[in-house]
Amino acid sequence: MLRFFLKRLGWMILTVWIVYTVSFFLMRAVPGGPFASEKKIDDAIKRNIEARYKMDRPLYEQYFSHLWSTVQFDFGPSFRLEDYTVNEVIAQGFPVSASLGIFAMVFALTLGMTAGVVSAVRRNSPYDVSFMMLATIGIAVPNFVLASVAVVIFVFMWPLFPAAGWGQLNQIILPALCLGAPFAGYIARLTRTGMLEVLTSDYIRTAYAKGLSTRQVVMRHAMRGGMLPVVSYLGPATAGILTGSLVLERIFALPGMGSHFIEAALTRDYTLCMGMVLIYTVLLFVMNTLVDLSYSIIDPRVDLEDQA
């Protein structure tokens, strides 16, 4: 277990370091440097930036000094927003994005798994057919199209939800639904396939032979095996939800990391952009590690050492 974590940590450090180095040199590769070429930049910000990035020092020294502060999770001042550091922006956005992501994930899991189990148990029934149709639609339609349609219907035509804003429960439901929908579709499909495979295996027949009810067999015996593909999908799903949040936070004007990131990209706020890319990399790595860990808990045959 400890070895698994250490190995993972090693890979994470390597990956983050590569991402850091590439972004650092790309940023500096802009002719004259992004810090020099901009005329519009505020004097106060410029002084801060120059002091922070040690612009008078040779490049390698800048690289290492910046690396050292980055290791301490200090990403420096924002390039565009006066009086804001990158850390402050991230600290503001993170709780919003995290709660949106968690809501979306919970929604995707409950809806997807329920639909998948029902489809598998009632194979070829109208439930099965319609759930799988819905799943295909959910997967194929891009989430911003889905969100646009949802806004038209549920905000303007039939005003159930507010169009934008943050802070109340009903403001999070619609974005979370739209964000989770494609993943609910995938999870429903995976659950169905996994369950169908498990339901024909010998131990399920044994469980039935013992005289257990269908409910007990499905819930206690089949689910555990049938869930494995879903658990291994959670890693990619996390990455997808992080990406999807970029769009949904923008459509619903939520003040999360995603909208800050896009804003930073549009205004060319290099320091903020870079800090966020690093944070997203770490986040993805941590989530993937957690997923692999939970996978080995559900399926004891999986060796964690091999996963690292």
Add this chain to the structure above:
Amino acid sequence: MTDQSTRPHDPRDLEHYATLLENAHREKGISLWKDAWRRLRRNKASMVSLVFLVLLSLSALLTPLLPLQSPVEQHLGDGTFQPPGMTAAHLPLLELRQEYDETIAELDARLDAAETAQQRSELEDELESIVLNSPFERYWNKPGPITRLMIRFRISLFGNWSVPSICGTDNLGRDVFSRLFWGARVSLVVGIVATLVSLLIGVSYGATAGYLGGRVDRIMMRIVDIFYSVPFIFVVIFLITILDEPSIKASLEQFGIDRITIFYFLIGAIYWLTMARVVRGQIISLKNEQFIEAARTIGASRARIIFRHLIPNVMGIVIVYLTLTIPAVMRFEAFLSFLGIGVAPPDVSWGLLVNEGLQDITPIKIYWWSVTFSGLALAMTLFALSFLGDGLRDALDPRMKNR
């Protein structure tokens, strides 16, 4: 057997073998592709998708020939936010073309007659400015030489008539229906070219790793693993931000690299990872298959083994992933364009159209048509592609055979 071999020259036997041989020649084996095609044809959803996609590609290819309204001409004032209807904007295309041709011809004649070098250069400048302000430039967005020819042909074909605004007009009074067609060109080309880039990288990388095996394979696949854990979408957005810096953009444009070209390569460079893994796995499992062994036993050369036995078997799965990568790439392009960091106006793509359409929806008035039609076009294409991909996988996957 022994009986027959003792009298090998019996004419009846020879005849018998000859007919056998002839029959064997006449017996046609069903190739992998024919077999797959037969199975695909039975899959209704896939066939409908295939027909839809072929029609879509054809109409995207031939868009300049179709009697569509101008995708960029604005009708401010009364022309904005026209609901879907049968009103058509009438452009006097025939007259415009004639006027343009006459001006050019006249200038050409004067250029030929010009005597001094100064006169000549003045006339050339004038000619250039007329070409730059031609109706083609005004009503179509940066048409290339082929597109120009097609538009000319279209004017001869349909005259001044064009399809009415059956999908309404947008906030600047531009025809949505026409923008959908021109947007399809960009969306499809990005999808196909970026996928081909990813195919090129992925197949060569995966095949190399799989074929060489051993330590090289381990290192190459470890690199893929590392790449997998990088949130590439964020890195790409960061990259686009940097490449969009005016000074860099200017120097890139000197080499003829515009934003869309950068796009192809950036997107292609992300989506090769899965392809590399799949191809590598396939090559490794095929390398030790019995039919490869058999081919080697009967003395097939290495090149023959690779090109006749390995590649055709990998092609199936590569094509399946190709059809599944195209929608992913198209979705990514739409995603970036939607966020405003992808295809930039005056170019049109479906993602951009959805974005513009969404901005037309306000609590005061719901101009639903722009976002609905572009969203529908995008969703239907993605739908068709994923259905076709699924169908192809079922048709080409040997495990599904004869089921």
